[in-house]
Amino acid sequence: MIITNDIIKNNLANYSNKNNKISRDLKNGKLFKIIKGLYETNPNIPGYLLASSIYGPSYLSFEFALYYYGLIPEKVVSYTSATFDKKKKKRYDTTFGTFFYRDVPKKVYSIGIKLIEENGYSYQIATPEKALCDKLYTLSPVKNISELVNLLFNDLRIDVDAFKKLNVKDIEEISKIYHSTNVKMLCKYVRRIK
Numbered sequence: 001m002i003i004t005n006d007i008i009k010n011n012l013a014n015y016s017n018k019n020n021k022i023s024r025d026l027k028n029g030k031l032f033k034i035i036k037g038l039y040e041t042n043p044n045i046p047g048y049l050l051a052s053s054i055y056g057p058s059y060l061s062f063e064f065a066l067y068y069y070g071l072i073p074e075k076v077v078s079y080t081s082a083t084f085d086k087k088k089k090k091r092y093d094t095t096f097g098t099f100f101y102r103d104v105p106k107k108v109y110s111i112g113i114k115l116i117e118e119n120g121y122s123y124q125i126a127t128p129e130k131a132l133c134d135k136l137y138t139l140s141p142v143k144n145i146s147e148l149v150n151l152l153f154n155d156l157r158i159d160v161d162a163f164k165k166l167n168v169k170d171i172e173e174i175s176k177i178y179h180s181t182n183v184k185m186l187c188k189y190v191r192r193i194k
Contacts, residue, residue, distance in 0.1 A: 001041045002034070002038065002039070002040055002050065002053050002121075003031070003038075003040070004037060004038055005037040005038070005039070006037075008022055008031075026039075029043070032096075033095070034053070034095075034096060035054055035094060038053060038054065040096070045121075047094075047096040047097035048060055048064065048068075048079055048123060049119075049121040049123055050079075050094075050096055050099075051079045051081050051099055051123060052081070052123050052124055054092055054094075054099050055083065055090055055092065055099070055101045056083070057083065057084075057109075058081040058082060058083045058101055058124075059082055059123075059124035059125055059126055060079065060080070060081050060082075060123065060124065061080060061081060061082040061104075061131045061134045061135075062102075062131065062134055062135050062138070063076045063135065064076050064079050064081075065080075065125055065128070065131030065134075066128075066131050066132065066135060066156075066158075068125065068131075069128040069131065070159060071131070071132065071158050071159055071162045071163065072156060072157055072158060072159065073157055073159065074157070077097070077098070078097060078098040078099065078100055079097055079098070079100070081099065081100065081101045081102075082101075082102065082104045082109065082126065082134055083101045083102065083103055083104075083109075084103055084104060084105065084106040084109040086101065086103050089101065089102045090102075104134055104137060105177075105178065105179065107177050107178075108133075108174065108177045108178050111130065111173065111174060111177060112126055112127045112129060112130025112170065112173075112174055113125070113127070113130065127167075127170060128162075128165075128166055129166050129167055129170040129171050130170075130174055132158075132166070132171075132186070133171065133174045133175070133180070133186065135156070136151075136182035136183055136186055137178060137180045137182065139151065139182060141180075141181035142181065142185055144185075145189050148185045148186065148189055151182075152186075164194075166190065168190045168191065168194050171186060171190050172187055172191075
């Protein structure tokens, strides 16, 4: 269970030195530090369940979500999330993994996100279509469909079968809001092949 410093101190109202009690719980393995002021009670919890609590608002996207949905073959060992209006990238190295956060445009932030409940935790993750659009947004613009195909299937190593399962209408909707050359090119490409 994720727990904040304030909640812990509130629960320790009878203790005269709350910080000493927290230090003992950390030492004895009752608490595990995520980042300053944020703790977890389960040392084996998967990092993706913690990502939105570390820095937010945020949702899992980019490489992590592409791997999660089987769109890329390489195992992603860090947790990549989208934020908005933060103006800079963030990185947190924790015992639960490495967490990266980067902005997407505010207008597109809230579309194409799923809320998932798992083992008493909840997290937000981009749909496969949104994760691909988010990733393409971070890359240098392509000039034509041929360059996009090369980017998708050679550079990013997108799985062709998983790509064919993407929802064209979802990509079209995201493309209308995302002012990105790569996302617009993706929309043209999926219309052409489906």
